[in-house]
Amino acid sequence: MNVTARISQAPMSGYQWLIVALCTFMNCLDGFDVMAVAFTGPSVTEEFALTGSEFGLLVSVGLIGMAIGSMLLAPFADLIGRRPLILISLALATIGMFGAAAAPSVTVMGLFRLITGIGVGGILASTNVIASEFSNAKNRGLAIGIYTAGYGIGATAASLVAKATVGGDWRIVFYAGGAGTLLALVVIAAVLPESVAFLEQRRPSGALERINRTLARMRVAAVTDADLDEAATTRADTGRTGAGWLKQLLTPTILLWLTFITVMFGFYFVNSWTPTLLVEEGLSESAAVTAGMAISLGGTVGSVLYGVAARVRAPRVVLIGFSLLSAAMMIVFIISASTLWLGFGIGVVVGALINGCIAGTYTVGPPLYPTNVRSVGMGWALGMGRIGAILSPTIAGVLKDAGASATQLYVGAAAVVALGALVLVGLRRYDPESTRTPNGALTA
Structure with a gap:
């Protein structure tokens, strides 16, 4: 039995949950x-005298950097290891955050925002895979749900720091982010092990000792060189190795890309446009911000709720349900938002559901790929998802300028999210989680 199968069947140890916590901390970034x-x-707009389009470009530069980092850095994780790439990416993100904090002009700030985005993109592609590979089959969805909740925690931290600096120096927010990233770099360098799945597949010098040292901390039985040789033979027999992997996995890869694009389209639309649209619907700015905070609040727990549900049903099936419910509740939210208490309550539900969808994409993706291409597969999926993240605010802005109402925009975004559910139905035949053996191990 290979290392991945042993981890899939064994109970989750405290050490494995620690690794999930470290990945969650990095997702906070x-x-x-x-x-x-x-x-x-x-404050940035005022200091650098930016127009709306110039500030929009500054925001987009960071998202573009994330796409570049996910798609171009991620392949190196399958060559040099998950851990080294995470450390490199954390170093880039640290430089980018401190550089943006000290930037004398918007051009320089934009350059450092790009560097930050590249680093964060590399971090996300690797930590998602690490969290998945160190989780057993039963708790994989829950572990990824906890991991995904890190986004909401990080966003909340940013809001608290920003609120404390209102009327003061906006650069403090970026210095705080740089300090947090530097702290993550130190902690990860000291604590995070290399992925045992990567060590099993690539077998660098000292791989067996490193694998067994990590397995011992996880309270999983040790392996031998013969076990690793047998696993390598099995991988060769399945044909899921070598340069032909993309051809073999082309259809599920495209379906996964479409899933990421549609889910991130809805996620970034809800998170970026809600306060502005609600103000135009007649709410006060304070009330609109409160409704936006409700969505963020719901997001903090939504991904964990997805993980709990994924312990009972297949993650892909749970994601279909979350997608359809998200689409329906987005429409209910915009219709009811004029009543603040009702809009706040439904906003929490919308935030929980759409963040649960993000957790679902992170959970469904990794098992589709063999170990030797898992990081590049997920990296490209995350990069493609950033296309949805970049397009949704832009398309919403164009439609809004053309006269579309807030309700029409929300209905359109809901339709895109619902489309993702249909894509997931087509992914069924490629989903290894649907072909578990009775003892819980994956057959692929």
């Missing part, structure tokens, strides 16, 4: 980074 720009937007 994404939430902090994205929302740091949103919360400091008015």
Whole structure:
């Protein structure tokens, strides 16, 4: 039995949950980074005398950097290891955050925002895979749900720091983000092990000792060189190795990309446009911000709720349900938002559901790929998902300028999210989680 199968069947140890917690901490950096720009937007715009389009470009540069990092850095995780790439990406993100904090002009700030985005993109592609590979089959959905909740925690932290600096220096927010990223770099360098799945597949010098040292901390039985040789033979027999992997997995890869694009389209629409649209619907700015906070609040727990549900049903099936419910509740939210208490309550539900969808995409993706291409597969999926993240605010802005109402925009975004559910139905035949053996191991 290979290492991955042993981990899939064994109970989750405290050490494995520690690794999930470390990945969650790193995912907080994404939430902090994205929302740091949103919360400091008015101050940055005032200091550098930016137009709306110029500030929009500054925001987009970070998202573009994330796409580049996910798609171009992620393949190196399958070559040099998950851990080294995470450390490199954390170093880039640290440089980017401190550089943006000290930037003398918007051009320089934009350059460092790009560097930050590249680093964060590399971090996300690797930590998602690490969290998945160190989880057993039963708790994989829950572990990814906890991991995904890190985004909401980081966004909340950014809002608290930004609120404390209102009327003061906006650069403090970015210095705080840089300090947090530097702390993550130190902690990860000291604590995070290399992925045992990567060590099993690539077998660098000292691989067996490193694998067994990590397995011992996880209270999983040790392996031998013969076990690793047998696993390598099995991988070769399945044909899921080598340069032909993309051809073999082309259809599920495209379906996964479409899933990421549609889910992130809805997620970033809800998170970026809600306060503005509600103000135009007649709510006060304070009430609109409160409704936006409700969505963020719901998001903090939504991904964990998805994980709990994924312990009972197949993650893909749970994601279909979350997608359809998200689409329905988005429409209910915009219709009822004029009543603040009702809009706040439904906003929490919308935030929980759409964040649960993000957790679902992170859970469904990794099992589709063999170990030797898992990081590049997920990296490209995350990069493609950023296309949805970049397009949704832009398309909403164009339609709004053309006269579309808030209700029409929300209905359109809901339709895109519902489309993702249909894509997931087509992914069924490629989903290894649907072909578990009776003891819980994956057959593929």
